[in-house]
Amino acid sequence: MGLTRKGQATRERIVSAASRLMLEQGVARTTIEDIQNAAQVSPSQLYHYFPGKHALVLAVIDHQTGQVMDVQHQGLDQLDSFPALKSWRDLMVGILTKVQCAGGCPLGLLASDLAEADPVARVQLANAFAMWEGLLREGLEQMQERGELSKTADAEELALAMLAAVQGGLLLSQVRRDPKPLVTAVDTMIAHLRTLAA
Amino acid sequence: MGLTRKGQATRERIVSAASRLMLEQGVARTTIEDIQNAAQVSPSQLYHYFPGKHALVLAVIDHQTGQVMDVQHQGLDQLDSFPALKSWRDLMVGILTKVQCAGGCPLGLLASDLAEADPVARVQLANAFAMWEGLLREGLEQMQERGELSKTADAEELALAMLAAVQGGLLLSQVRRDPKPLVTAVDTMIAHLRTLAA
Structure with missing residues (x-):
């Protein structure tokens, strides 16, 4: 994917937050907004790495x-x-x-x-x-x-x-x-x- | 619970519908409205048997x-x-x-x-x-x-x-x-x- 080191770190932060929430609450109970908040990223940052x-x-x-x-x-x-x-x-x-x-x-x-x-x-x-x-x-x-x-x-x-x-x-x-x-x-x-x- | 035969049948219809939906979609993805629709009961009928x-x-x-x-x-x-x-x-x-x-x-x-x-x-x-x-x-x-x-x-x-x-x-x-x-x-x-x- 050719991410910069900072980009890689942001992506990892998003995935870690998503993992934690999806395992704790289940996938259906976890919204994109939950993940944004937990990872402290903006919607556009999140969508830059993950289309949905x-x-x-x-x-x-x-x-x-x-x-x-x-x-x-x-x-x-x-x-x-x-x-x-x-x-x-x-x-x-x-x-x-x-x-x-x-x-x-x-x-x-x-x-x-x-x-x-x-x-x-x-x-x-x-x-x-x-x-x-x-x-x-x-x-x-x-x-x-x-x-x-x-x-x-x-x-x-x-x-x-x-x-x-x-x-x-x-x-x-x-x-x-x-x-x-x-x-x-x-x-x-x-x-x-x-x-x-x- | 002392339900009439008809009451018992309605209750069973609600539980069957809830079972099917919760197992198919997961509990979180299943709403009370989904269950009402699948069991063909009104909100008040459902709440008569199940407070939530x-x-x-x-x-x-x-x-x-x-x-x-x-x-x-x-x-x-x-x-x-x-x-x-x-x-x-x-x-x-x-x-x-x-x-x-x-x-x-x-x-x-x-x-x-x-x-x-x-x-x-x-x-x-x-x-x-x-x-x-x-x-x-x-x-x-x-x-x-x-x-x-x-x-x-x-x-x-x-x-x-x-x-x-x-x-x-x-x-x-x-x-x-x-x-x-x-x-x-x-x-x-x-x-x-x-x-x-x-």
Whole structure:
């Protein structure tokens, strides 16, 4: 896009404000005016970067995908062992506990909010989840290479089931305000992986 | 509440219309006027049954909890075996396929929509999920009684992990418009239960 450094900073401020508001209130409850006020930009500044709310929604999905992937990489970069899976699980539980289980997964929240209302956003979110699933799958494949997980295990299906456990666990933890659903869902999947240890 | 039969029918028509609209558009995008129009009632008729939107939201959660529990009972009433778990899984996949994976789980959707915005709705949804989890736990306990599942297995944790698999699987299936995430998540949990067979 060739933005100046200042332009880039303004754009980021708008996207951060839009992310925060859309995740807190939901996309429908968030107006362009809310975002302008929160980001402290004028209407013309905002429209310079984003032609409308839909463009902002897509930018928010991108932004949140980046944030989630950063956290996943932090926990998963060295994922080639059961202790690494345990650290990754602890990282997610730690983040959840810090916010008293409020908020849920930003990608899960946006998915639930937008899957029916916005087909373009839905596809973008499907791609984000596919990236996440790929990261989990690569980790499991590394464990297979290293002989820690049976070569007959289906790394693709296990990665998808693990991602579902994370998403379902986070949603139930958010509703119950209790980390137990996430902990139980992920630990059960790790226990299942252990039954498939080479 | 002591409604007449006609009053009961009107109330149900309002709740059905509110359910459909809130699940299709999200709670925030649904106005009282939308619901009046869809249910073909006057403002005074609507306010006779529901003092405002919040009362409607709670009635919709009740309504959807009843619907989900009906389906779960249909699949789970005789849950005391692996074949019964398989039938329950087939029932959910069948429903999902019939709607081309659109819509997601009504309770999951409402949870994601309302967990932060409405603390009363959040607690009501937590209770709905607890009922669902209880149904799954009772089934697993019956399998333990019948000697099909090890007595050392933690039925409570396994039920919670299964519910998380269902919720995460449904969300990912909705986003991908593909039954595979639900199928894989639930099948992986069933495979895990098989490793705990007595």
